[in-house]
Amino acid sequence: MTEEKLNYSHFRQLLLNEQSRLKYLLGAVTTTLQSPDKPDSDKKNKKSTKKKPEPIDASELEATAKLKTHLQMVNDALNRLANSQYGLCTSCKKQIPKSRLESMPEIPHCLMCEMKQLLK
Numbered sequence: 670m671t672e673e674k675l676n677y678s679h680f681r682q683l684l685l686n687e688q689s690r691l692k693y694l695l696g697a698v699t700t701t702l703q704s705p706d707k708p709d710s711d712k713k714n715k716k717s718t719k720k721k722p723e724p725i726d727a728s729e730l731e732a733t734a735k736l737k738t739h740l741q742m743v744n745d746a747l748n749r750l751a752n753s754q755y756g757l758c759t760s761c762k763k764q765i766p767k768s769r770l771e772s773m774p775e776i777p778h779c780l781m782c783e784m785k786q787l788l789k
């Protein structure tokens with residue numbers, strides 16, 4: 670026991686909360702995407718009256734992709750928790766400051782490594 674030990678159950682709870690939130694959001698987005706133009710919608714079938722071209726998927730797909738990436742990070746963090754690797758930077762293996770984990774429990778890198786990645 671060198672450093673103050675991280676409260677794993679605390680972070681597990683944070684991660685599980687985040688996981689369920691993301692799954693919920695993903696479900697919501699996916700439902701929107703999957704519902705095609707239902708002919709039974711009361712509005713006129715053709716949206717020709719609308720001037721707005723409805724930039725359909727691009728932004729939604731992007732949002733979905735981001736959510737999935739985020740969810741993957743959360744899952745990875747939960748795996749690290751299970752392997753007692755949680756809280757260690759996945760690049761340099763140094764301890765990630767607790768305050769950083771508190772605000773972003775799924776973060777896989779310490780600040781230095783993240784900055785290095787951004788500067789690539």
Ligand SMILES: [Zn+2]
Binds near residue numbers: 778
């Ligand atoms: Zn690092």
